Amino acid sequence: xxxxxxxxxxxxxxxxxxxxxxxxxxxxxxxxxxxxxxxxxxxxxxxxxxxxxxxxxxxxxxxxxxxxxxxxxxxxxxxxxxxxxxxxxxxxxxxxxxxxxxxxxxxxxxxxxxxxxxxxxxxxxxxxxxxxxxxxxxxxxxxxxxxxxxxxxxxxxxxxxxxxxxxxxxxxxxxxxxxxxxxxxxxxxxxxxxxxxxxxxxxxxxxxxxxxxxxxxxxxxxxxxxxxxxxxxxxxxxxxxxxxxxxxxxxxx
Amino acid sequence: xxxxxxxxxxxxxxxxxxxxxxxxxxxxxxxxxxxxxxxxxxxxxxxxxxxxxxxxxxxxxxxxxxxxxxxxxxxxxxxxxxxxxxxxxxxxxxxxxxxxxxxxxxxxxxxxxxxxxxxxxxxxxxxxxxxxxxxxxxxxxxxxxxxxxxxxxxxxxxxxxxxxxxxxxxxxxxxxxxxxxxxxxxxxxxxxxxxxxxxxxxxxxxxxxxxxxxxxxxxxxxxxxxxxxxxxxxxxxxxxxxxxxxxxxxxxxxxxxxxxxxxxxxxxxxxxxxxxxxxxxxxxxxxxxxxxxxxxxxxxxxxxxxxxxxxxxxxxxxxxxxxxxxxxxxxxxxxxxxxxxxxxxxxxxxxxxxxxxxxxxxxxxxxxxxxxxxxxxxxxxxxxxxxxxxxxxxxxxxxxxxxxxxxxxxxxxxxxxxxx
Numbered sequence: 001x002x003x004x005x006x007x008x009x010x011x012x013x014x015x016x017x018x019x020x021x022x023x024x025x026x027x028x029x030x031x032x033x034x035x036x037x038x039x040x041x042x043x044x045x046x047x048x049x050x051x052x053x054x055x056x057x058x059x060x061x062x063x064x065x066x067x068x069x070x071x072x073x074x075x076x077x078x079x080x081x082x083x084x085x086x087x088x089x090x091x092x093x094x095x096x097x098x099x100x101x102x103x104x105x106x107x108x109x110x111x112x113x114x115x116x117x118x119x120x121x122x123x124x125x126x127x128x129x130x131x132x133x134x135x136x137x138x139x140x141x142x143x144x145x146x147x148x149x150x151x152x153x154x155x156x157x158x159x160x161x162x163x164x165x166x167x168x169x170x171x172x173x174x175x176x177x178x179x180x181x182x183x184x185x186x187x188x189x190x191x192x193x194x195x196x197x198x199x200x201x202x203x204x205x206x207x208x209x210x211x212x213x214x215x216x217x218x219x220x221x222x223x224x225x226x227x228x229x230x231x232x233x234x235x236x237x238x239x240x241x242x243x244x245x246x247x248x249x250x251x252x253x
Numbered sequence: 254x255x256x257x258x259x260x261x262x263x264x265x266x267x268x269x270x271x272x273x274x275x276x277x278x279x280x281x282x283x284x285x286x287x288x289x290x291x292x293x294x295x296x297x298x299x300x301x302x303x304x305x306x307x308x309x310x311x312x313x314x315x316x317x318x319x320x321x322x323x324x325x326x327x328x329x330x331x332x333x334x335x336x337x338x339x340x341x342x343x344x345x346x347x348x349x350x351x352x353x354x355x356x357x358x359x360x361x362x363x364x365x366x367x368x369x370x371x372x373x374x375x376x377x378x379x380x381x382x383x384x385x386x387x388x389x390x391x392x393x394x395x396x397x398x399x400x401x402x403x404x405x406x407x408x409x410x411x412x413x414x415x416x417x418x419x420x421x422x423x424x425x426x427x428x429x430x431x432x433x434x435x436x437x438x439x440x441x442x443x444x445x446x447x448x449x450x451x452x453x454x455x456x457x458x459x460x461x462x463x464x465x466x467x468x469x470x471x472x473x474x475x476x477x478x479x480x481x482x483x484x485x486x487x488x489x490x491x492x493x494x495x496x497x498x499x500x501x502x503x504x505x506x507x508x509x510x511x512x513x514x515x516x517x518x519x520x521x522x523x524x525x526x527x528x529x530x531x532x533x534x535x536x537x538x539x540x541x542x543x544x545x546x547x548x549x550x551x552x553x554x555x556x557x558x559x560x561x562x563x564x565x566x567x568x569x570x571x572x573x574x575x576x577x578x579x580x581x582x583x584x585x586x587x588x589x590x591x592x593x594x595x596x597x598x599x600x601x602x603x604x605x606x607x608x609x610x611x612x613x614x615x616x617x618x619x620x621x622x623x624x625x626x627x628x629x630x631x632x633x634x635x636x637x638x639x640x641x642x643x644x645x646x647x648x649x650x651x652x653x654x655x656x657x658x659x660x661x662x663x664x665x666x667x668x669x670x671x672x673x
Contacts, residue, residue, distance in 0.1 A: 013293040015669050016268050017318025017411045023362065024410055026397035030382060030389075038379060044366060045377040046265040046658075063293045093315040097300040105299035115504045118293060137315065138411045196408045200415045202422040205311055207412070235304065239312075 005054040005151060008040035009084075010074060012060030012067050013094065013121055018085035019043050019059055021138040028145065035152055053077055055151055057084040057134075061091040063121040075128040080151060083123060083130050086137040086209055090243045091121040093137070098243060099252070122243065132157065135190050137207040137240055143192055160191040161212035164204050167195035176203050181226040183236060188214035188246070206239060210246035220250045254281050259642075259654050264661055266367040266377070268319055269668025273657050274505075275638075281646050288635045288661065290508040292672040298621045306332045306590070306616035307418060313608065314412045316625065317670040319362070321412045322355035322403060323601030326477055327608040329418055334492070335595025335612050338419050341584055345477070347421060350575045351406040351413070352476045352599070353568045357399030358410065359602035360523065360561040360568075363665040364447065365392030368558060371659050372454045388450070391443050395565070398433075398440055402572065405429045419586035427581055434576045437569050444569055445541060448562040452545035456555040457656065461640045463552065463633060464517065465525035467605060468598055474526075474533040474567060476600045482529055483519065484550065491598040494607055500628070508671035510632040511624060518632035521604025522664065523560035524551065535570035538563050554637050555663045590616040601626050603667050627664075627671035634664055 009019060019041075025032065040048045056078040062068055075081055086092035097105050098120045106113035124130065134143055143159060150157035164186035168175065176182040176198055184203035186195070190211040197204045210216070216237065223233050234252045242251035259275035270292040276285040297316055304312060313328040314321040326348050333340060340348075365388070366378045375381040382389045400410040406425045407413020415422045466487065468479035481489050481497075489497055500509035513519055528550035531539070542549060542563045547556060596609035604626035611620040641660055645653055 011270070013295060015315050015318040015321075016667075017315070017321065020318040020411045023366070023396070024400055026393040026400070029393060030386075033379060033382065041377075042263060042265050043268060044266065045379065046370070047376040048265065063295075067293065093312055094295040094297075094300070096304075096312075097296045100296075100299055105296040108299040108302075109294065109296055110509075111502045112504075115502075116294065116507065118296075121295070138318065193409075197414050197422075200408045200423045202414065202417075205414075207311075232305075235308070239308075 004035065004037045006039045006052060007036045008050060008053040008056045008074070008078070009038070009043070010040065010056060010058045011043065012058065012071070012088070012124070013063040014060030014085070014087035014092070016043065016059070017138045021141050022144065025141050025144070032148065035148070050074065050077055053079065055080045055082060057082050058088050058124055059084045061087045061094065061121040062124055062127060063094070063118050065117060065119070068127050071124050071128050080131045081128065082147065083125060083133040085134060085139050086207065086240050088124050089133050089135065089209060090123040090241050092240055094121050095243050096238055097121070099238065134159070135208045136192055140192055140194070162191050163187050163211045163214070164189045164191050164193070164195050164198070164208070167191045167193070168198050171195050171199050173198045177222065177226070183223045183226060183228055185219070185236060188216050188219050206236070206241065209241040210244050214246050216247050216250045254279050257650050257653070259650060259657060261654060261658060264658055266370070267662055267666050267668065269666070269672070271661070271666065271668050273638075273654075273661070275642060275657070277642070277646060283639050283642050286635055286639050286642070287505050288631060288638065290506045290631065290668055290672055292507055292668045294507045294672045297673045298623060301618050301621040304618050306336070306612055306618070309610070309618070310416055311412070311414070313623070316623070316673045317667055318411055319359050319667055320355060320601045320603065320670065322351055322407070323599055323606050324608070325413070325416050326352055327597050327599045327606050329416060330477070330597035330599065331595045331608040331610050332418055332612070333595065334597060335593040335610055336588065336591055337593070338588060340419050343579065343582065343584065344420050346575050346579055347406060347425070348416070349477055350572055351403055351416070353572050354399045354402030354406070356476070356602045357565060357568050358396055358403065360565060361392055361396040361399060363602075364451065364558055364561050365389070365396070367665065368659070368662045371662065372456070391446065395440060395443055395447070398436055402433055405433060417586055418588055420584055424581045424583065430576050430579070434573055437573050441566070441569050444562070444565045447565055448541045448545065448559070451559045451562045452547065456553070456558060457659065458553065459555060459641050459644060460553045461637050463636065464513065464519040465528050465550070465552075466519045466521050466629070467526040467529045468600055469529050470533070474530055474571065478599070481598050481605065484525070484528060485516070487513065491607075492596045494596055494598060494609070495622070498624070500624070506631065508628050508631050508668070511629045512632065518636055519629065520554070520633045521626050521629045522557055523564055524554065524557040525604065526600060527560045527563060534563070535567045537570055538567035541566045554660060557663045557665070590614065603627060603630075603665055605629060623673055625667065625670035625673060627666040627668060630664055630666065631671060634661060634666070
């Protein structure tokens with residue numbers, strides 16, 4: 001067999017949930033190690049090496065000046081750079097604070113904000129070129145395996161571009177918007193989770209971020225028709241991907 | 254003696270971004286010591302303001318990828334306390350079952366994946382897999398069991414979705430829970446093996462008496478509800494938390510340091526839980542603990558590993574009990590939005606977790622206050638480390654460095670949480 005691929009797993013501003021989804025591959029874990037050498041993974045290894053990586057999975061957004069330097073450094077040493085999860089793509093839930101003046105946030109949390117060096121939180125794609133994005137909070141492990149398989153085969157991974165609605169049809173879920181007048185984000189959100197929330201009888205909250213070419217304005221109109229006020233609609237879009245070009249208008253400037 | 258500088262720029266095998274800086278003088282004194290948390294803060298307490306009560310479960314879940322379940326339950330209970338909602342016994346049972354499943358997952362991760370390589374002389378579990386495949390497979394299986402239970406109840410293991418204020422969006426499948434019960438019964442053997450493993454592995458011998466804190470209830474092993482108690486006589490209701498606990502900021506740490514008013518730092522986590530609530534453990538867990546020969550209460554922070562293993566035995570027993578009594582009858586949450594203040598303390602895998610919210614008439618957050626376990630522990634880790642370093646001060650710089658890392662990993666800090 002050809003040389004094993006070298007993989008690095010990195011964490012920036014985030015919750016480690018994406019790394020936990022890697023740990024979640026309990027059944028596949030030992031098999032995957034046959035295909036890869038994990039060169040860098042602080043959360044799992046004491047000996048780490050960041051040189052000549054084939055793949056870097058980067059979890060977390062960028063919210064400090066030194067994170068900008070670090071992500072540029074990782075970019076230089078990596079063939080395939082993956083924005084691994086919603087924080088790396090656009091800051092995810094913590095990006096809600098981007099609408100609050102930074103000083104105000106710091107004053108609320110710290111007695112002495114002078115030692116805090118945070119900026120707005122942005123996706124890593126604001127600073128470096130990305131090769132692949134893996135959507136989700138967290139990305140589903142099947143998509144991680146798809147990514148890894150395609151890297152071994154040297155082909156493009158097949159990642160979903162259609163909305164959650166398609167997965168609801170596969171699961172034979174009844175539509176929560178049309179039958180129960182619930183404000184479900186499914187029609188504009190990327191599939192990949194398996195429509196977990198609608199299958200469990202609650203509306204999709206949008207944790208996989210925007211699908212390809214969504215019509216957010218139309219969905220906001222539907223939400224208005226079923227009785228949501230402007231503040232409620234704004235909260236819906238200003239959540240997992242408020243900073244994305246697809247949702248920015250509905251999330252409020 | 255020579256001057257020594259101990260420096261770990263980025264501690265491995267813990268969640269999040271932390272460092273260690275220690276300066277030891279020529280005459281063998283610890284001049285300066287920092288457990289430096291440099292994790293970028295995310296300001297949850299600022300952006301939760303203006304969000305609605307029914308979003309808090311999913312939003313605060315994102316504080317932590319390892320203990321999302323604990324944040325979800327704590328947020329839900331704080332909201333229920335603010336609105337005067339009392340959930341049904343069934344909801345409480347299901348919440349306890351999912352909380353325990355998250356403990357199993359997290360404690361197994363800590364024991365097998367993050368700390369065991371230290372104790373067996375490997376750099377990682379990946380390196381360990383070559384020589385000890387049976388132990389690694391056992392860890393993977395136990396972890397999968399915890400995660401599978403979380404997924405059956407919550408929809409997925411990382412950031413589950415099914416918990417609501419006063420109930421669940423959908424109840425779990427009865428047949429799936431029965432399959433889980435069989436797996437739990439079989440896993441008991443592996444839990445005992447885990448206790449044996451950590452009882453005989455030669456954990457470092459280091460004792461520092463400090464205040465141990467956990468929630469406690471005379472009737473059951475407290476995870477989601479109980480009074481906030483300590484080994485030094487603290488005994489308070491969760492709503493009065495802020496009358497007793499305060500936080501200090503250190504220049505080098507983005508996590509605030511917790512202290513008890515007019516007292517000192519304190520420890521939370523599996524060891525304080527066992528120390529304070531030993532009587533409420535299942536009888537098999539008590540026996541497993543007694544058979545190790547280790548005496549409780551115990552004030553060696555490295556015994557935390559053994560405490561996790563003993564809890565694993567208890568967690569399996571209590572999960573089976575809950576599955577046996579669950580009738581799974583469909584219920585309909587009934588919520589009337591009203592203004593108020595609510596607080597809740599639960600036991601996350603790493604220890605006591607506090608959330609409180611002030612809500613307006615529409616259920617919109619006016620103020621949020623969150624203190625995760627690792628913020629509770631941060632100062633205590635430094636104090637332990639200072640005493641620990643004194644006891645090994647003649648050893649080489651590499652050995653002191655490695656042992657200080659081991660001490661941090663014994664606490665199993667969740668650093669992202671602490672700098673939420």
